[in-house]
């Protein structure tokens with residue numbers, strides 16, 4: 252299967268490496284464990300794998316795009332990267348100390364199966380830190396302007412250099428009773444990413460949602 256990121260892997264990498272980023276320092280500061288096995292869900296071309304390798308974690312990554320995985324293998328040299336989907340992770344129960352993800356999980360139309368897989372492969376006390384497109388940004392991008400209805404949003408990212416399509420989500424897909432029965436919510440951050448497209452009143456609404464959970 253050829254995914255949308257197979258077609259734009261090089262363009263995405265070049266744009267991501269050239270556009271100033273404010274999100275990674277926030278995300279990295281939320282990973283408080285100092286060692287162990289770390290998995291990056293939707294690792295892309297491997298920028299975050301390299302960061303965590305330098306921090307001495309044992310680093311794993313998965314991505315559904317073969318082209319992105321090729322780039323990640325080249326860039327990270329030594330991270331264990333594979334072509335898989337975060338809805339079905341190729342790992343045993345309680346393998347990881349940390350699960351990390353940046354701008355990837357919102358690509359699935361359903362978030363619940365991802366949390367189930369994360370809960371399965373994360374150790375007790377393990378950290379789950381991720382960044383997704385904020386549901387409010389999706390709302391602004393919707394043609395229907397119907398918060399409740401899932402719709403494919405076409406988003407300009409990375410300083411307008413790349414266009415991607417992703418399904419919209421509601422906030423309660425990321426925080427709900429089922430999730431909170433398995434995880435403690437440790438942090439909840441809303442920010443505007445200046446690399447995002449400037450939609451009406453840019454900066455007056457959050458474009459990213461960052462959550463940190465700890466598995467009970």
Ligand SMILES: C[S@@+](CC[C@H](N)C(=O)[O-])C[C@H]1O[C@@H](n2cnc3c(N)ncnc32)[C@H](O)[C@@H]1O
Pocket residue numbers: 254256257267292293294295296297298313314315316319335336337338352353354355356358359
């Ligand atoms: C916006 S990119 C972010 C890449 C990387 N995390 C970063 O911040 O540079 C989203 C990535 O998620 C991957 N992705 C989308 N759906 C996926 C799925 N179901 N399973 C695994 N990876 C997926 C894409 O192939 C792409 O590489």
